[in-house]
Amino acid sequence: MIRTDQGHVVRALTIAGSDSGGGAGIQADLKTMHQFQVYGMSVLTSLTAQNTNGVQGIYEVTPEFVRLQLESVYTDLGIDVVKTGMLVNTKIIHTVASFLREIDIEKVVVDPVMVAKGGTPLLRQESVEILKDELLPLAMVITPNVVEAEELCGYSIRDFEDCHRAAIDIAALGPRAVIVKGGHMPPDWIKDAPNLVVDLVYVGGEFTYFASERVDTYKTHGTGCTFSSAITSMLARGASILESVGMAKAFIYEAVKRAKTWDVGAGHGPTDQSAPIPARFEPMSSAFYVFRNGRWNEESR
Ligand SMILES: Nc1ncnc2c1ncn2[C@@H]1O[C@H](COP(=O)(O)OP(=O)(O)OP(=O)(O)O)[C@@H](O)[C@H]1O
Ligand SMILES: Cc1ncc(CO)c(N)n1
Numbered sequence: 001m002i003r004t005d006q007g008h009v010v011r012a013l014t015i016a017g018s019d020s021g022g023g024a025g026i027q028a029d030l031k032t033m034h035q036f037q038v039y040g041m042s043v044l045t046s047l048t049a050q051n052t053n054g055v056q057g058i059y060e061v062t063p064e065f066v067r068l069q070l071e072s073v074y075t076d077l078g079i080d081v082v083k084t085g086m087l088v089n090t091k092i093i094h095t096v097a098s099f100l101r102e103i104d105i106e107k108v109v110v111d112p113v114m115v116a117k118g119g120t121p122l123l124r125q126e127s128v129e130i131l132k133d134e135l136l137p138l139a140m141v142i143t144p145n146v147v148e149a150e151e152l153c154g155y156s157i158r159d160f161e162d163c164h165r166a167a168i169d170i171a172a173l174g175p176r177a178v179i180v181k182g183g184h185m186p187p188d189w190i191k192d193a194p195n196l197v198v199d200l201v202y203v204g205g206e207f208t209y210f211a212s213e214r215v216d217t218y219k220t221h222g223t224g225c226t227f228s229s230a231i232t233s234m235l236a237r238g239a240s241i242l243e244s245v246g247m248a249k250a251f252i253y254e255a256v257k258r259a260k261t262w263d264v265g266a267g268h269g270p271t272d273q274s275a276p277i278p279a280r281f282e283p284m285s286s287a288f289y290v291f292r293n294g295r296w297n298e299e300s301r
Helices: 025-035 063-076 090-103 125-138 146-153 160-171 223-236 241-259
Strands: 011-019 039-051 054-060 081-084 108-110 177-180 196-203 206-213 288-292 295-298
Touching: 011 025, 011 063, 011 223, 025 039, 025 223, 039 063, 063 090, 081 223, 090 125, 108 125, 108 223, 125 146, 146 160, 160 177, 160 196, 177 241, 196 241, 206 241, 223 241, 241 288
Parallel strands: 011 039, 011 081, 081 108, 206 288
Antiparallel strands: 039 054, 177 196, 196 206, 288 295
16 A cells, blocks of 8 residues: 555545445445555445446435444544545535535545436436535536536537536636546547547646547446546545546556456446556646557647
8 A cells, every 4th residue: 555755554535326236436436546555445325236237226325324434434544535426415415515624625536426327317416506516616626527517517518619618617616627528528529539538637727638549348337436536546645636637547548448358247347447557647748648558648739
């Protein structure tokens, strides 16, 4: 396990839902944190009966029990960084936000999980506003996919240009960095490079783009959880936001590529978090980075 400059083991907490199939949610988060050699802890907001074919049921944990778990972790183990995933309902968002305000923690990554790949809602529709009002002001980084970005900014995103506008508008709600993920973007949104999947990062008033080859596979269950947990782990290790995203993007690419041929489940198979941690990501001068052949390349666009 990695240690901080103060000498203690780096501790990351995920506040999210359980995926019984092990591909997304708490399970993906803990596997990813472990791969990044960060000590992972978990507060469960919900249990899903879930597999690679879809979600068969959801059991919501009470807000009181969510609070109890948070206190158990905080009073004994301590927390260097927090990531939130599936938060299910308004009361749980409120409980989590109150707790984060009380402990006054700087490194908070919000993955605004709303809908599972098969279409099952993982957050009640009426809770989106409370997520915006209470949680976003506390976030250092938020990682919406295009559909979640539309919910947060309140208008439809029709092209890559709109993604930029949405990132600026979501940043105005509080997060220091907004990452609009490219997994759901149609290939023709990225001019001249339809084979790339591009994540757009807006931080400090500037845009940076992280691209990789788009792996031709339907086995992408848990990509969002894995990606945000990799960012969380790198932030916990002391990396900058751009370094963390660079490492996470390279890792998720390898994790999706490895899972392409494996036989876990009959449906949307999970990503493979045993993929290697990429070599160090060094921000360069360009704002467009492409991960190719195991290393980062700078490309002008
Ligand atoms: N086919 C692919 N090949 C390579 N990388 C991918 C692919 N699909 C998604 N990614 C990457 O995976 C990460 C998650 O993106 P995505 O847009 O799929 O998130 P998500 O929809 O929140 O995921 P989830 O379905 O787990 O909720 C991003 O870094 C994205 O670029
Ligand atoms: C528990 C859980 N969290 C997040 C997602 C989104 O991938 C999912 N399918 N299940």
